[in-house]
Amino acid sequence: MSTVVDFPVKPEARPYLDAFGSGDPGRRARDPDWLAGHRKRSLARFAELGFPSRRSEAWRYLDLRGLQEAPMLPASAMHVVAGMATRAQLAEVGLSQAAYRLVLVDGRLAPELSAVEGVSPGVWLGGTATAIAERPGLVRSAIEAPALDTARPFAALNAAFFADGFVLDVAPGVELDRPIEIVHLASGETGGSLHTRSLVAVGAGSRASVFETFAGLRSYWRNDVVELRLAAGAELARVALVEEAADALHISEMLAVLGPTSRLASFVMLLGGRTVRHEATVRSEGEATRCALHGAFVLSGRQEANIVTTVDHAAPAGETREVFKGVAAGRAHGAFQGRIAVRPGAQKVDAHQLSRNLVLSPRAAIDTKPELEIYADDVKCSHGAAVGDLDEAALFYLRTRGIGREEARRMLIEAFVREAVELVGSPQLREHLLSRLARRLAMLEE
Amino acid sequence: MTAVVPMLEIRDLHAQLADGREILQGIDLSVNGGEVHAIMGPNGSGKSTLAAVLAGRDGYEVIAGEVAYLGRDLLAMPAEERAREGLFLAFQYPVELPGVNNMYFLRTAINAQRRHRGEPELDAGQFLRAVRAKLKLLEIDQDLLQRAVNVGFSGGEKKRNEIFQMAMLEPRLAILDETDSGLDIDALKVVAHGVNQQRAPDRAIVMITHYQRLLGYVEPDHVHVLQGGRIVESGDKDLAVELERSGYGLLGDAA
Numbered sequence: 001m002s003t004v005v006d007f008p009v010k011p012e013a014r015p016y017l018d019a020f021g022s023g024d025p026g027r028r029a030r031d032p033d034w035l036a037g038h039r040k041r042s043l044a045r046f047a048e049l050g051f052p053s054r055r056s057e058a059w060r061y062l063d064l065r066g067l068q069e070a071p072m073l074p075a076s077a078m079h080v081v082a083g084m085a086t087r088a089q090l091a092e093v094g095l096s097q098a099a100y101r102l103v104l105v106d107g108r109l110a111p112e113l114s115a116v117e118g119v120s121p122g123v124w125l126g127g128t129a130t131a132i133a134e135r136p137g138l139v140r141s142a143i144e145a146p147a148l149d150t151a152r153p154f155a156a157l158n159a160a161f162f163a164d165g166f167v168l169d170v171a172p173g174v175e176l177d178r179p180i181e182i183v184h185l186a187s188g189e190t191g192g193s194l195h196t197r198s199l200v201a202v203g204a205g206s207r208a209s210v211f212e213t214f215a216g217l218r219s220y221w222r223n224d225v226v227e228l229r230l231a232a233g234a235e236l237a238r239v240a241l242v243e244e245a246a247d248a249l250h251i252s253e254m255l256a257v258l259g260p261t262s263r264l265a266s267f268v269m270l271l272g273g274r275t276v277r278h279e280a281t282v283r284s285e286g287e288a289t290r291c292a293l294h295g296a297f298v299l300s301g302r303q304e305a306n307i308v309t310t311v312d313h314a315a316p317a318g319e320t321r322e323v324f325k326g327v328a329a330g331r332a333h334g335a336f337q338g339r340i341a342v343r344p345g346a347q348k349v350d351a352h353q354l355s356r357n358l359v360l361s362p363r364a365a366i367d368t369k370p371e372l373e374i375y376a377d378d379v380k381c382s383h384g385a386a387v388g389d390l391d392e393a394a395l396f397y398l399r400t401r402g403i404g405r406e407e408a409r410r411m412l413i414e415a416f417v418r419e420a421v422e423l424v425g426s427p428q429l430r431e432h433l434l435s436r437l438a439r440r441l442a443m444l445e446e
Numbered sequence: 447m448t449a450v451v452p453m454l455e456i457r458d459l460h461a462q463l464a465d466g467r468e469i470l471q472g473i474d475l476s477v478n479g480g481e482v483h484a485i486m487g488p489n490g491s492g493k494s495t496l497a498a499v500l501a502g503r504d505g506y507e508v509i510a511g512e513v514a515y516l517g518r519d520l521l522a523m524p525a526e527e528r529a530r531e532g533l534f535l536a537f538q539y540p541v542e543l544p545g546v547n548n549m550y551f552l553r554t555a556i557n558a559q560r561r562h563r564g565e566p567e568l569d570a571g572q573f574l575r576a577v578r579a580k581l582k583l584l585e586i587d588q589d590l591l592q593r594a595v596n597v598g599f600s601g602g603e604k605k606r607n608e609i610f611q612m613a614m615l616e617p618r619l620a621i622l623d624e625t626d627s628g629l630d631i632d633a634l635k636v637v638a639h640g641v642n643q644q645r646a647p648d649r650a651i652v653m654i655t656h657y658q659r660l661l662g663y664v665e666p667d668h669v670h671v672l673q674g675g676r677i678v679e680s681g682d683k684d685l686a687v688e689l690e691r692s693g694y695g696l697l698g699d700a701a
Contacts, residue, residue: 392504397541400501401555401611402529402562411554415545415594422545 010050015071017047020160034140035132042159049153056151061335061367062277062306067249072221074161075106075190082110085217086187093215093243095432099178100125105185107194107222108164113183122171125180128197131167138169142199142227154251158195158225165198165226168210172203172231179209179239179426184224186216188245198226202234204259209237211429214252215272216245224252230262232286237265239429241436244273246301253279260286260315267424268307269417269433270297271440276305281312284346288317296325296420298413298437299332299364300444310339316376317348325420326357327413328364329444338383339371346376353383358390358416360409360444410441451517453477453619453650454500459511461499469495471675472511477619480647484661484686485654487672488694493654494538496672497623501535502528515619529555530562532618536608536625543595548607549577551595552614559615580613584640602633609640620644622653626660638663658690 009017020043031039051068052059082090082105090103090113102125103113109127116125124135131139143159166182186194202208214222222244230236244250250273256264270276282291297305311320326334336355357366370383390412398408417437424430459473469492477483487493499506500513502525513520520528543551557567568576581588584606596604605625612620622641626634641651641664653660661669661683669685670677673694679685 391541393541394543396503396525397537397543398551398555399525400529400535400537401551401615402526402559403555404526404558405524407554407558408526411546411551412543415543418545 007044007047009047012068012071013047013050015073016157016160017043019073030129030132032132032136035143038144039160042156046153046156046160049151049156052151052153058279058308058337061333061337062275062304064275066275067221072191072193072249074163075192075194075220082113082185083187086185087113089185089215089217090183093213093241093436094183095179095181095211095428097428098181101181101183102126102166103183103185104164104166104196106187106190107162107184107196109166110185119180120174120176122174122203123176124167124169126167128165128167128199129163131169131199135167135169138201139167139199142201142229143197152253154223155225155253158197158223161193162195162197162225165196165224167198168200168208170202170206170208173205174203175207176209177207179211179237179429182210182212184212184214184222186220186222186245186248188216188218188220191220193221193223196222196224198224199229200226200236200238201229202231202236202262204231205233206231207235209426210239212238212240213243214241214250215243216248218245219247220245221249222251224250226252226254228254228256228264230256230258230264232259233261234259235263237425238267239424239426239433240268240278241433242268242270242273242276242278243436244276246272246274248273250276252277254281256280256282256291258282258284258286258289258291258318261288262286263290265292265425266294267420268295269421269437270295270299270305270307271436273305274303276303277308278306279308281310282320284311284313284315284318284320287315289315289319291318291320292322292423293320294323294420294423296327296417297334298327298417298440298444299334300329301332302330303332304334305332306335306337308337310341311351313340313342313346313349313351316346318346318351319349320351320353322353323420323423324355325417326355326366326368327360327417328358328366329360331361331363333365335367335369337369337371339373340381340383341373342376342379342381344375347378349376349379349381351379351381355383355385356416357387358413359387360389360413410444413444414438414441450478452514453479453481453516454520454652455514457512459499459513460509461495461506462509464505464507468509469506469675470499473672473675473677475670475677477650477652479618479650480645481668482645482651482653482664482666483668483670484666485652485670485672485677486656486658486686486689489656491672492675493656493672494623497535497538497621497654500621501525501533526558527562529615530559534612534615534617534620536605536612536620536622538624538627540596540604540608542597544597546595548591548593548595552577552591552611555611556614576614580610583613583643584610585636586610601628602630605629605637606633606640609637613640613644618649620649620651622651624655625653626655626657634660635663658686661686
């Protein structure tokens with residue numbers, strides 16, 4: 001029996017509506033009224049939008065037909081204690097020395113794998129489900145804040161179905177020097193989709209660093225939304241490493257709001273997953289913000305990945321730096337879409353974007369699409385984009401030193417991506433990212 | 447008495463570019479272990495093409511002739527195998543490798559060559575000790591080794607880095623392509639000293655140069671003049687001096 005609805009419904013949304021009506025009694029029991037209402041409104045919004053088609057500019061480089069044809073309904077399993085395979089995965093992808101670690105398995109906090117005790121005073125770190133009860137004001141304002149009128153179908157579906165996620169709330173004047181590690185694992189046993197909703201709020205003058213890893217086994221669809229809020233003078237570094245299972249679909253959205261003189265350093269590296277999309281939207285709302293938005297993807301086989309960024313300068317004197325490196329081998333397809341907008345009156349904005357890409361085989365492709373929208377007259381904005389093959393002169397130079405062609409190619413590809421990784425501030429994270437990158441490159445041409 | 451196999455034996459070598467222009471038009475050259483040869487010639491005479499063909503660069507087609515290196519067919523080997531067999535080319539324009547750390551690069555190269563020879567790879571400590579010893583020889587700042595290969599190096603630093611690599615790789619046959627170009631006199635002396643230190647009975651060095659300048663510091667056993675893709679004259683070090691005085695125009699068909 002279908003649920004009775006009084007709003008327009010796209011056909012592909014119907015199974016999700018049915019799942020919402022019948023699924024997860026635990027969720028409904030836990031949800032406060034405001035959240036229950038928000039979930040319903042979000043679901044209606046998703047039903048109206050359906051999945052995006054390639055006709056939509058922001059989605060033109062990604063093939064989502066699989067999702068259109070076969071629904072991947074939210075995993076409804078309650079939390080089960082992590083099995084051996086999950087623990088092995090954590091050992092493989094986790095940082096060797098994490099000060100604080102929060103692990104989510106199949107979209108839910110796994111306390112037995114997490115170590116969040118003893119975080120500095122003034123810092124709250126825990127699961128989103130817990131935060132809804134313990135930090136209701138903060139979570140509610142974040143979840144209700146984004147307007148539903150924009151076309152964000154995955155975010156709407158996420159709001160309807162998210163079970164958990166993480167919340168990091170840093171009070172003003174607190175400096176957290178070591179990265180907080182968040183590991184999102186998927187057992188692959190649930191099939192279906194995993195919806196996680198997270199929030200990082202950094203208080204005035206505070207400093208924090210978050211390292212998120214996404215990994216899993218078998219087949220699943222992850223739909224992750226994280227919001228970053230930086231108060232005046234706050235500093236946040238967020239590094240995301242996507243090493244999803246070879247058959248996984250990963251759609252993630254990062255939404256950042258920057259207060260005056262705050263500094264955001266974001267780095268994302270996409271290495272694993274069949275279809276991966278990372279969208280970052282940064283709103284520079286205060287004056288003199290600094291935003292570094294860097295990243296890379298390394299693709300082979302039939303992988304598809306898409307990095308979509310928007311930096312919206314709504315206030316004067318903001319600075320944006322973007323460096324994105326793409327590598328595609330085999331029959332892979334990558335795309336970078338980078339939009340920088342400067343609103344009227346946002347004078348003295350200084351923004352630079354660079355998108356450099358390596359296409360390593362005749363059947364691989366990378367699209368890059370910079371987009372500057374400038375409505376202020378006293379700004380410095382520029383971009384550069386390039387797509388090419390490895391430098392033959394460099395390859396020859398390495399070979400004349402006795403390094404074989406394959407090893408020389410790998411060295412140059414690694415060096416190419418390394419230039420972006422070097423922009424990560426934390427030496428510990430840089431080293432970890434480089435070792436994961438090397439491991440990925442060793443399997444590149446298979 | 448056993449017959450001495452020459453280090454390098456080039457016979458009637460003809461090579462052309464992809465567009466069909468024949469650059470080498472019958473080179474004959476024989477180089478033995480312990481010898482230093484200088485190949486001189488005006489611009490466009492084929493000097494750098496000869497170096498490129500010997501090192502195995504793509505884009506040149508050998509249309510006739512043969513090159514034996516230690517009795518083996520050099521032209522049949524890919525570039526990396528030539529290097530592993532002990533051939534070294536110091537580039538006229540050393541290539542910048544952004545993101546490739548100099549130390550990592552050098553260690554990878556040395557270990558690729560050691561593996562080829564069936565020798566154990568150098569560990570980090572052994573490698574570092576070898577590096578320190580050779581750095582002094584070329585007055586190279588250790589900081590340079592922590593940077594990306596040749597990126598942001600001055601012209602002189604790049605050339606010294608080439609000779610430093612040669613010292614680390616200990617080749618049997620080194621071809622130095624215009625290693626003197628772009629060097630001031632102090633840098634030239636350092637580079638020449640580095641080369642002289644590497645002269646050895648079982649090693650041959652072929653210096654390709656436009657000018658006689660370098661030959662004042664690294665004294666060759668043999669000097670050859672390359673013109674129009676052929677060696678038109680050979681002699682001892684006095685030939686270089688004579689060339690410096692009279693110019694290439696007086697030799698054979700004017701360039």
